[in-house]
Amino acid sequence: MKQQIKLICGLSGLLLAAHASAQITFYEGEGFRGRTFNANGQQSNLRNSGFNDQASSAIVTSGRWEVCDDANFGGRCMVLRKGSYDTLSGMGLNNRISSVRPLRGNGRYENEAPAPLDTPNYEYRRRPNESMYEAPVTSVRAVVGPPSERCWIERQQVQGERSEPNVGGAIAGALIGGILGHQVGGGTGRDLATAGGAVAGGALGANVGRNNGNSYQRDVRRCETTANNKPEYWDVTYNYRGVEHRVQMSTPPGSTISVNRNGDPRL
Numbered sequence: 676m677k678q679q680i681k682l683i684c685g686l687s688g689l690l691l692a693a694h695a696s697a698q699i700t701f702y703e704g705e706g707f708r709g710r711t712f713n714a715n716g717q718q719s720n721l722r723n724s725g726f727n728d729q730a731s732s733a734i735v736t737s738g739r740w741e742v743c744d745d746a747n748f749g750g751r752c753m754v755l756r757k758g759s760y761d762t763l764s765g766m767g768l769n770n771r772i773s774s775v776r777p778l779r780g781n782g783r784y785e786n787e788a789p790a791p792l793d794t795p796n797y798e799y800r801r802r803p804n805e806s807m808y809e810a811p812v813t814s815v816r817a818v819v820g821p822p823s824e825r826c827w828i829e830r831q832q833v834q835g836e837r838s839e840p841n842v843g844g845a846i847a848g849a850l851i852g853g854i855l856g857h858q859v860g861g862g863t864g865r866d867l868a869t870a871g872g873a874v875a876g877g878a879l880g881a882n883v884g885r886n887n888g889n890s891y892q893r894d895v896r897r898c899e900t901t902a903n904n905k906p907e908y909w910d911v912t913y914n915y916r917g918v919e920h921r922v923q924m925s926t927p928p929g930s931t932i933s934v935n936r937n938g939d940p941r942l
Contacts, residue, residue, distance in 0.1 A: 701730035717776040758791025810915040817906035
């Protein structure tokens with residue numbers, strides 16, 4: 676009997692330890708930004724903690740958690756596994772979570788959320804229970820990307836240039852025309868035919884390979900370079916306790932930037 680009691684107590688202790696180690700952190704902004712709320716156990720109404728309908732991203736450090744959009748685990752609920760959820764909008768829970776609780780066991784649930792990221796993809800996320808300080812921004816420089824080039828192919832009408840007569844062709848044509856004309860008729864008629872053949876042959880030969888200035892179409896490749904006026908990022912310098920720090924931001928900052936006690940940015 677004592678052994679059974681010890682065994683039951685041991686199993687209960689393991690379950691309590693597993694529950695105690697389970698942890699989830701909510702962030703009020705997407706990408707693990709802004710205020711945080713850290714839960715180690717069941718929260719039936721987040722209104723009591725001031726984080727009701729405030730969560731936009733979450734990180735599950737351990738365990739599995741059921742999150743619901745109504746208090747007391749009502750309404751639409753989803754199960755979050757260990758990992759990082761940089762946005763809750765895809766599952767329809769952005770700024771809607773009102774209750775949360777850890778789940779026991781490793782069973783499958785029909786309402787499991789899509790697979791999370793293994794690790795947060797935001798370098799400067801705020802850690803749970805981390806104290807924040809405001810550091811003044813001393814300079815901001817917008818950095819734009821290189822100019823972009825756009826190319827295309829278009830059909831163009833081209834006017835050909837008139838070329839000089841083909842002298843060699845004229846001579847050859849005259850000879851051939853004269854020979855052919857000489858074979859026609861006799862006497863004076865043959866002489867006239869010979870002369871006429873030479874003239875006609877010369878005219879034809881002079882135009883062999885000659886461009887008479889006719890227009891034609893051809894494909895032409897054209898390109899234009901456009902300046903990139905949109906900043907790729909902002910290079911920000913801020914001062915914290917007399918030491919200058921720099922950070923690259925995807926959006927322009929205000930007059931101050933949030934940092935931790937070491938001066939690391941928390942955006």
